Every structure is written in C-alpha cells, then in structure tokens.
Amino acid sequence: MTERNAMTDLSTNTALREPCVPGLFSEDEGPLLHGARCITCSTPYFPRVAHCRNPACAASHIVSCTFGGEGRLWSYSVADFAPPPPHRYDKPFVPYAIGVVDLDSGLRVVGQMVDPVESMRVGARVSLVIEPIHHDEGKAFTSWKFKLLDR
Amino acid sequence: MQEVVVLGVGMHRFGKTGDAIVGGKSVTELCRHAVDMAMKDAGVSWRQVQAVSAASSRFSGGKGWGLNGNDVVEDLGCTGIPVYNLSAGCAAGGNAFNVGYSLVAGGIHDLVLVVGGEVMPKGMIQTSGVEDINDPEYLRQRCVGMPGPAFWATLARRRMFDHGTTEEQMAQVTVKARKCSESNPFARFQKAVSLDEVLASPYVSNPLRLFEICPVSNGAAASVICSKDMARRFTSKPITVATSTVATIGFDDALPRSLAGPVPNGPSFHTEAKAAVMKAFERSGIGPRDIGFTELQDNTCYYELAFPEEWGLCEPGEAERLLEAGETTPTGRMPINPSGGFVSFGEATTAMGVFQIAELTWQLRGQAGGRQVPGAKVGLAQTNGLGGNATAAILKR
C-alpha cells in the first residue's frame, strides 16, 4: 500500500479522525460549525462570542447555534507557498485555495477549498465539509473546508 | 488648537539585513541616522526636542524585535523627556505622527520628534507562536493556513471579478512604481522593471506575484514637527500639517478580521483606511479633488487601484484606465506613490507612516528630483496596519 493510500484509509476511518482544534466544529450530524447568533440583531458569529459585537445592536442576546449547508464563493486566494507554523500540512506541500464563503445562513467564513486551484471561480456554489488538513501520529487531523458543488 | 508644521525630515535608505545598505545595523542605529538628518534639516538641536513619539512594533506578547523609542532617546542622550511608544501594526508610523501632531496641536508640547524604524525578521511575518485557541490569529493559521498575502490576494481576486481588472494591469502598477524608484536615493530597489519581468515572477498568493508584493526591509524615518509660532524661529517656509487622523476597522468590513463575520449589506472594503481618509478630508476642509498627489500603503499593487476610487480621487472602475494612460505617474493627473511606494522600498513596518511624511515634505518643497510632482501643493498620506488600524495625513505648502 502506498503512503497516499494509507493516508486515505486514515482519513475515512472515523475513529482515527480528530479535529485540529476541539470544540469549533463537528461531523457526527453532518458538517457543522459551532457558532452563535444574537437574537436581537440576528448577527451570526463563529467562533462563539460572549457578547454581541454589533455597535448598532440595542441589547446583546447571544444563543449558541450551528452553521452548515451551502453558500457562495465570495472570493479566494491561494497559498502558493506553505504558510509558517502554527499551520501544519502533509509533505510535499501542495498549493491550495482559501475561500471566503457567504453561507446562505448569513455568515461570511474563511476556509480551505477541497478542489484544485484551477477549478476556482468567484460566485461558485459550495458546501461545507469536514476534511483532513494534515496527518500525524497515525491520525487524520480535520478542519472545516468548502467543496465546489458543480464540478 | 495650534497650527502644526513639519520642520525637518530624515531617512535611512531601506535595505535588507547583510546588504551593502543596512548591513548589520541595529534599529537604533538606523533611527539615529534618520533623526540626525531630520534635526539637521529642521535646524534644531536634540536639547530642543520636548517629546518623542515612536512607532513601535513590540506588541502581541513581545516578538523580540522592533523599535523601542526609549533606546533612541538613550542613544541621543537622556534628557528626561516623555517618550510615547505606539503600536498599531504597519500603521504605527502613522499613529506616532498623529500622536506627535495631537500633542503639538493641543498645546502640550511645541516641538516633537516622530520616529519609526525597523530591522525585520527574515521571511514572512509570523504570528506570535503562542498556541492559544482564544487567539483568532492562531485559529486562522491552524485551521485554515492563511499566509499574510492571502488577504490581499482575496481582495485583488474580488476586484478582478467586480471590475474586470487583469493580471497585466496589476503588474503595470509595479512597473510604474519601480520607474519612480529610479530617482529615489532612499529606495531599496532603484531599478526599473519591465512588464514581462513582473509577470515572470512567481505567484506568492495567486493572483499576486513576488514583484507585486512588498518584501520586508530594514529602514528608518524621522520628522521634527512644531507649532507654527515656534517654526518662525527656524524657517520662513514650513510645510503645514492640514490634518492627521487615525481610524479602526468597521463592524461591516468586507473581510473578516478573524475567521468569520456577517455577510455585509453591499460593498464595504477597507473600512479603516476609508474612515481615516474621509475624516482627514472633513477635518481639513480639503476635498479629494484638491489632492495633488498621494502616498498610499501599497503592500500590494492592488491597493493603488482600489484606494483612489474608494476615497473619491477618481471614479469607481476608473483606476485601471488612469493607470494605463499614465495619469498615476508623478507628471499625471492623479500621481500615486511618486516615492516608488512600498513595492520599491519594502516594508520596514513602523517606519512607513513617517517615511510618507518625509516624501510629502520633499515633494511639497520641490526637492524630489526626478520623481517630483510638478507644482505639488497638497499631498495625502495613508497607512494600514494589522489589527484593523489605519491613519491618514494631509500636508500642504
């Protein structure tokens, strides 16, 4: 078995998948970001906040909620070179696109794109996924990413 | 309020650690050179300086590098004067100028030295290295992996979508900037580059290429400012500070500062820079069409296209046409960065806001040589800094 195949096996074995940072997202009930919303002014937040930060909001009232589903690629950039630590990645480094996505639920969120750089286009429909960002110590460390819907 | 003037400016040519320009000089040595030059230009002695406003990059838990204004004062001789160390990322130089300006305008001091300088760590500017899940910068790097230039690339890509800007047009900005640098003895790079050379440089963060992004540099800049009343003792032709402003990012900014934010209602680009510049227009009574030339923060060439439109220096979507018609050169209708800009200097973070004041002063005095804006009367300067900081200043003669 090649190294790449071994990595794929790790990635799909849920017991060996671990979030790169705990508490921010989950995948048991589908890919979800764990955020919050102010029910006074309906401002969405990710990660969670203790108080509403909207200066126009009359009274902060924060409740926990999740964000997932689909959205639209507002713009994107490319990591043409490996970012410095604390970022971690599988070697050899493969450039990836970084999307800024407007989820249909009203949250604009940054995340790595799953698909190759050449397939990116502003305005494309995407969906939230949880995928490995690097492998270490026999585990696949996951993060949230976005996948193009029409490809 | 007292009227504030620029009496003298100075600079150490920008370079890279180990090169023939800056070699192994410390940030204090670089600053000393710039300060001595500024005091000589002003005709003042160190003992006449009443306070120092220094741009400091020692923030975010102490990265172990960056200017400390107290070191500059110790080097010049401790006279017991107050030293203000201001941190605002790459906008710190602008903040230091603003604090110096405010101290003089408010009548607290009559003569203040403003200084910024940097010996930059090698490579990409890194985060503090502290793995704290409450730190949005840590989360962005750990969960996404978003190198600094990716922010600029995201905005540039969006502009390509909104306005049809091409990669050739962005490269053309660098060609224009580097042409200006040929006649700037303080620029790190003083050689023109061709469009082909820019387009042959590798992507750092697609669509932005190596020659379209400012590298990090070592350098320093200083200015001596004072009240108009006091200036009469030193010169008959001071440069007037029409205004100096500081602003921070708006809640509805298009680009989330950390991982996410609400989808804005309509365009809301660079809210900190726009707020600083709009406030400068309002306070000075000088409008965008009165501006003779501009020094803006071109960490990347993209900003030279976006900013002038957002501030009303030209119409939305007009920047590319003005660039191609040569109107952004020193002799054009809307000169942008006659100094050669960050793309020619590289960024010595905290020096930049003060570097712009020096360039504006030289331009307004008619001392800018081959990059002179003919008959320059009013100049605008603007900086942007990590953390949602921005500053603006308008100088006139």
Ligand SMILES: [Zn+2]
């Ligand atoms: Zn609210």
